[in-house]
Amino acid sequence: MPIEKLILGIGDVAAATGVSQSQVRYWESKGYIHSESSSDGKNRKFSYKTVLKVQQIKTYLDDGYTLAGAVKQAQRRGAYFDMLRSFFEGRFVTMDIDAEHTEIKLGSFDPEPGKDLVAERIDGKWQFKLIASTK
Secondary structure (H helix, E strand, O other), rough: OOHHHHHEEEHHHHHOOOOHHHHHHHHOOOOOOOOEEEOOOOOEEEEHHHHHHHHHHHHHHHHOOOOOHHHHHHHHHHHHHHHHHHHHHHHHOEEOOOOOEEEEEEEEEEEEEEEEEEEEEEEEEEEEEEEEEOO
């Protein structure tokens, strides 16, 4: 099962994040997080993505943010990850890794369709290059 499909009960969320069940309920009542209805309509079920958001809110609270500030930061971070995921789902072709070198092929370079864009990590630094298309 893909981790995105993982559904947890409120007790599991509390155990995984260190946030009490009452805090989880409160955050849900304020609209900061959302649960999914269970088959009996009584038990709260939370997606893996929501569990990550709970953990992020807690981390920001631990760093001294107010609850509203922590939620805002967690939402911003979630939006960043959603955009990164969208980018990589749309562009990622392959990745080759060895002890000293990483290469990520990102597909066709739009201004030059006969070439592919490649991100390369050498000595801890990312560089980009164009190579002849393999298609």
